[in-house]
Amino acid sequence: xxxxxxxxxxxxxxxxxxxxxxxxxxxxxxxxxxxxxxxxxxxxxxxxxxxxxxxxxxxxxxxxxxxxxxxxxxxxxxxxxxxxxxxxxxxxxxxxxxxxxxxxxxxxxxxxxxxxxxxxxxxxxxxxxxxxxxxxxxxxxxxxxxxxxxxxxxxxxxxxxxxxxxxxxxxxxxx
Numbered sequence: 001x002x003x004x005x006x007x008x009x010x011x012x013x014x015x016x017x018x019x020x021x022x023x024x025x026x027x028x029x030x031x032x033x034x035x036x037x038x039x040x041x042x043x044x045x046x047x048x049x050x051x052x053x054x055x056x057x058x059x060x061x062x063x064x065x066x067x068x069x070x071x072x073x074x075x076x077x078x079x080x081x082x083x084x085x086x087x088x089x090x091x092x093x094x095x096x097x098x099x100x101x102x103x104x105x106x107x108x109x110x111x112x113x114x115x116x117x118x119x120x121x122x123x124x125x126x127x128x129x130x131x132x133x134x135x136x137x138x139x140x141x142x143x144x145x146x147x148x149x150x151x152x153x154x155x156x157x158x159x160x161x162x163x164x165x166x167x168x169x170x171x172x173x174x175x
Contacts, residue, residue: 003039004170006032007148021148021172023119027061036062039169040117040145041069049142050112051075055101055130056082058119062147066117075107075114077130088136092129101126103133110138120148121168124155128162143167 006026013020026032040062049072054063056078067074080089080100087102108114114134118127121144131141141164149156149168159166 001029001031001035002170003032003036003147004172007170007172009172019172021120021150023058023061023147026147036147036169037065037069040066043145043167044070044115044143047115047142048113049115051108051139052115052117053077053103053108053130053134053139055116055118055126059117062119063117066115070115075103077101077103077133088133090129090132090136092125093123099126101129101133103130103137105137108134108137108139112139113142114139115142116144118144118146120150121146121155121159121166122150122153124158127155127159127164127166131162131164148172 006029008022008025010020010022051073052063052067053075054060064074080102083102083104086105088105089100089102091100116130127144144159144164144166146168149171151171152173156166
């Protein structure tokens with residue numbers, strides 16, 4: 001069993017021509033979920049991390065159990081209008097449109113070391129927007145971690161251009 005083998009590809013979703021990499025098949029498999037969280041944990045267990053920040057919504061599914069295993073707090077980055085207290089927002093472009101993400105203004109303290117987690121890296125827009133929010137609050141991005149890197153969409157390069165390190169458990173060609 002490999003993580004990649006448990007990820008389903010759904011053709012033409014959410015629009016024609018897109019090959020959607022669906023992690024629900026990975027998450028429903030008890031061993032798949034365990035291996036995913038354990039592999040991320042083993043990468044970060046000996047690093048100083050103050051908080052894990054997960055990006056809505058699939059970043060929550062791995063980010064929260066990873067934060068638990070690391071013994072640190074978890075912070076959600078959500079789409080506009082989903083957080084109840086005072087927020088800071090950032091607009092960004094994604095592979096088929098634009099969006100806005102927000103974080104609570106009290107979620108990250110100045111100087112905290114942050115691991116940013118999401119399920120998938122495509123163009124990098126969402127991760128860069130979330131990282132910008134963390135940095136505006138004074139946090140330091142240790143690394144951006146993903147289950148999947150869609151390597152041909154250039155997210156890895158865009159993150160690198162912004163000075164962010166990234167790690168992915170598996171890669172897929174194409175979109």
